[in-house]
Amino acid sequence: MFEAAELGQRVSKRTYTAAVPKLRSEVLQAHFALREARVPVIIIASGVDGAGKGEVIHRLNEWLDPRGVDTYAFWKNSDEETERPYYWRFWKALPARGRIAILFGSWYSSPTVRRVYGKLSAGGFNRAMDRIAFFERMLVDDGALIIKLWYHLNRREQRKRIQQLEADPESRWRILPTDKKHLKRYDTFIKVTAQVIRRTDVAYAPWHIIEATDRRYRELTTGRIILRAIRERLKRDSLRSSELARHRRLPPAPRPPAKLDRVNLEARLAPTEYREELKRYQARLGRMMWEAYRKGVSNVLLFEGWDAAGKGSAIRRVTQAIDPRLYRTVSIAAPTEEEKARHYLWRFWRHLPRAGTSTIYDRSWYGRVLVERIEGYAEAHEWRRAYAEINDFEEQLSEGGIVLSKFWIHITKEEQLKRFRQRQEVPFKQHKITDEDWRNREKWESYALAVDEMVARTSTESASWTLVAGNDKRYARVQILKTLCRRLEKAL
């Protein structure tokens, strides 16, 4: 795989000096065009130790407009990072539309190194590669340009380079102890890397292998690769509408099983029974949340449901039971500017809880396949691929040891009308009924279909939906508390 990067390619000083001004000016123009087109760019700089990645990054910061570039080194992790699912650190670093993120170390580093040192099985390695492919596909679908660079040195060159750095007291500090450790594993490292590249060298995010022996060659080549990648990406943008048209012609999905209809909305709980059960399960939940804290088990709870289904009051019955130090509630409203400039899952990733604590989402990422679908805020190809993206996201939560509980609170259309009217009569509830609620109500059938499809497509083993019978608020609240206790009992 690396033969083409062992040809001893060099660029003379003269050629380099002659080529740089034009290249630099073109790269800069391309950068401005990207900003204009609001394309987020991720440049991954990886390769063997001693290949001069750091120097290339400095050069890129010189050639590009540095105000539009952020460089991230993934290296030592903070406990904020280690206490959350692995990809949290990468989501934090994703560039806003129109910005460039240069990653020094990336989602490739850990699986590669762990595989080299035998700490990752072949199966685990395969899963890690699948996750990477899915992740990059998702970002590209969302409009990102991913440029993956691999800087290669053959074994002899690497050794020579490290020796040179070591010989000079002014550069010796650049060598980390791990560099020399890796040096000994050169062959294994190259073998694993070849697998990594083969598995993840895809049309939407191809690898570029660059011979790194000669500084001038690697800089010019890097600049040219980036320039070409940007130009191709911008050209593709103009083709985009016809691609999208293709997506739009996809036949609608078959009607999903009507799960909602099977919720028993007759279920009721008498007031006295309710008070007892509420007290019992709240106390149990409160105790278990402390136990979860001690064991480092996190919770993610999310609440969806019809307008006036009682989400707010159900959430309060849950939070009343939990020590305020152990949870945070996040209400999902219109995204902020910083959130809109990124993949729609970004705003949910950023609120994930630390080990032992909980995040309660009042509405959630399912907005993508509910309101955004029905109101047309998301295009068909966007919300259709969201099911897979959500399933992958939730799988990562579960792999990260997070207990996920998803509630859809169901009521009948008649019950909703009754509650709308009641709310209009209570002064401190009037604000809860807006024209929008009445408009949503007219789209009841479309929403019901979307909910059924959502439940069908996102009820996975680790993340099943709980459909709550909400016509009786008391019943609903106790059902939610019971479910939470049961899930936690299983997890602890």
Added chain:
Amino acid sequence: MFEAAELGQRVSKRTYTAAVPKLRSEVLQAHFALREARVPVIIIASGVDGAGKGEVIHRLNEWLDPRGVDTYAFWKNSDEETERPYYWRFWKALPARGRIAILFGSWYSSPTVRRVYGKLSAGGFNRAMDRIAFFERMLVDDGALIIKLWYHLNRREQRKRIQQLEADPESRWRILPTDKKHLKRYDTFIKVTAQVIRRTDVAYAPWHIIEATDRRYRELTTGRIILRAIRERLKRDSLRSSELARHRRLPPAPRPPAKLDRVNLEARLAPTEYREELKRYQARLGRMMWEAYRKGVSNVLLFEGWDAAGKGSAIRRVTQAIDPRLYRTVSIAAPTEEEKARHYLWRFWRHLPRAGTSTIYDRSWYGRVLVERIEGYAEAHEWRRAYAEINDFEEQLSEGGIVLSKFWIHITKEEQLKRFRQRQEVPFKQHKITDEDWRNREKWESYALAVDEMVARTSTESASWTLVAGNDKRYARVQILKTLCRRLEKAL
């Protein structure tokens, strides 16, 4: 101080039930008005253990519109927090304009507890109180409403309450081991608290002491205090313009000493000498940054200067020397929506480096007293108080063990003209010259005055300015590298 909160005040169930609907509706209306007026609100809930603060917070979340409220518990710190200046955690939690943050634990907790346990001297305690007063004043000046609630129980009531919680297996988990530890120190705790309240009970952020024995009394009282505070704050808003007019009539500050004029712009460095010195100091800086990493010493570097003074290229000479894992560059451009919704220092706090690493600000918080002053983006009363705010901020950096280096790169007006013209001739530099640069140039004299005032007012012991002679770029770069090395040597 707490006599008025030991009267045994109670509210009957009947009175409570009759009062709540009206109060609730008024509180909610007030919340909407706040949102409309874009006032950020901070509610601090503190008091003796067992006073039911958690329950009050739940009630507030019920009465207010929970979508506009964030609750933060300051409790266990992450290493992300402990590795940064103490107030970083609080800045993270500051509400955006129009939102409410309820703080459970706050900037009062640590100084109080440490004083009770004798871990803070009288002097240290005084400094902590001064810092709090300054911080709250700054937030209020920026438009915030701060509501400080203290829930009181006398010694007997506190003991009773803890015993009650303990007796019931369903509530026993609520008691933390620290609660019982604090119980023994009741008298000291009350004494210290009285000092805290006396020192920080100010007109712009008064304390409210609430008798906490009776649940209904403490809830109603809390609701009424919050309602009154909001209403008063909104009334004040309509008076604001006349207050501001007073500020506008302030006489201008006396002309500051003309420090800029004294920079020797004749200083030059020959090319060969430059290359040697550059290499030497870059190598030294690189090594020292690793040493700083090992010792946990952080750096904050900031660069200001005239347009075309060579900030960008000087920063590159610095970053070339440092391992990319050890620093981050932050380019300050127009603030994002999330940033605009908060105090102007918020966007700088958020990028502070972790222990051992560095943040390099390309332009900085000094924009407040430079461009914002000259262009009128900040009102006179805003940029005038910014000097004190900045000095306090930088003092906190220095107390947090951060080495701060501030550079103003100075050039003559003629040199700037020469560079503007040169830039227009180089294709990849043309973008750096915009109409705005020419417009700024016309305001040279106003900027010079602002720079002189900035240097005079913000050159403190721990944060002195380095005025860099920038007419010769080589000289400037070496001067900067030398200064950094010298500062680090002193610090390590």
